[in-house]
Amino acid sequence: MVSSITTPLERQFGQIxxxxxxxxxxxxxxxxxxxxxxxxPPDRRCGAGRASRDQCRRRISTANLPNPPKYNKVxxxxxxxxxxxxxxxxxxxxxxxxxxxxxLAQKFSEVSGVGLVTIQGNQKPAVRVQVNPxxxxxxxxxxxxxxxxxxxxxxxxxxxxxxxxxxxFTIGSNDQIFSADAYKPIIVAYKNGAPIRxxxxxxxxxxxxxxxxxxxxxTQGGEQPAVLLDIQRQPGxxxxxxxxxxxxxxxxxxxxxxxxxHVSILADxxxxxxxxxxxxQFTLLLTxxxxxxxxxxxxxxxxxxxITSGGASALAHRERSASCILPDSASTISR
Numbered sequence: 001m002v003s004s005i006t007t008p009l010e011r012q013f014g015q016i017x018x019x020x021x022x023x024x025x026x027x028x029x030x031x032x033x034x035x036x037x038x039x040x041p042p043d044r045r046c047g048a049g050r051a052s053r054d055q056c057r058r059r060i061s062t063a064n065l066p067n068p069p070k071y072n073k074v075x076x077x078x079x080x081x082x083x084x085x086x087x088x089x090x091x092x093x094x095x096x097x098x099x100x101x102x103x104l105a106q107k108f109s110e111v112s113g114v115g116l117v118t119i120q121g122n123q124k125p126a127v128r129v130q131v132n133p134x135x136x137x138x139x140x141x142x143x144x145x146x147x148x149x150x151x152x153x154x155x156x157x158x159x160x161x162x163x164x165x166x167x168x169f170t171i172g173s174n175d176q177i178f179s180a181d182a183y184k185p186i187i188v189a190y191k192n193g194a195p196i197r198x199x200x201x202x203x204x205x206x207x208x209x210x211x212x213x214x215x216x217x218x219t220q221g222g223e224q225p226a227v228l229l230d231i232q233r234q235p236g237x238x239x240x241x242x243x244x245x246x247x248x249x250x251x252x253x254x255x256x257x258x259x260x261x262h263v264s265i266l267a268d269x270x271x272x273x274x275x276x277x278x279x280x281q282f283t284l285l286l287t288x289x290x291x292x293x294x295x296x297x298x299x300x301x302x303x304x305x306x307i308t309s310g311g312a313s314a315l316a317h318r319e320r321s322a323s324c325i326l327p328d329s330a331s332t333i334s335r
Contacts (some may be wrong), residue, residue, distance in 0.1 A: 080230035083267035085217045087226040090260045094125040100227045111245050113237035120228035121215025128207045135201040139189045153186050180204040243270045
């Protein structure tokens, strides 16, 4: 991953002007590019990043990637506009994670203005092979030998095709192993003419990729394991509009899930923003009412007060409309 994928990407991204820093993480490779604020407009900088990624596709096309590199444009200083919790009373958490990753996250990423959808408490399924070192040493094997045997037995490669005079069939077969029981019959060595299988020298269990990572929802004493879905907006996108679009999509997506899977809103950033907008509107209306009252006390005439207060009412209406379409966070509205 480092030599075949990450390094070519880093070299290509390093040629972008205005790049301030670049970070890469381990295991699942992420390359985060941070640009200087005043170097170039955000859309142009991110467009250059997308172009650099496309230029690297030829170099990394031979790395046997199941999917091409994904591109996301987000502001790292932004907090998620919405956090969803996905739980189930009967299904294992790895199945719940699969629904969140393949269905919910993919559909929410397609919403206009959504920059990034991440999964917290990721519980991707995996098989753990806990080898007995003494047992394989007696067979003359090492841990590297066992790893090589597992890699040869668990590969998804092209199988070819059947060609006939009138039609052709492609051989479609997946040799990958997805369960612990399927790993146990793998032959690792022969002793006295008898096969030694992996289940004889190792403890094989169904688990997750990272068993040190988890998430819970609920109050103290009533916590429940869950998978959390964080939704972030693109820079400059209106938070309220993005939330309204996600809210429209949410019932349709939850309808496709099994009845035992429950999706609930854990954190909604728009609540404070909507409250701030309501406070601004109330303040403007109260200000207009006080101004009209003072004008009436000085003029002592109803029609003179109505004519004079028309301009103040129009100004308040314009300010109220502007406060309803502010695209930034609650701090911007308060300011």
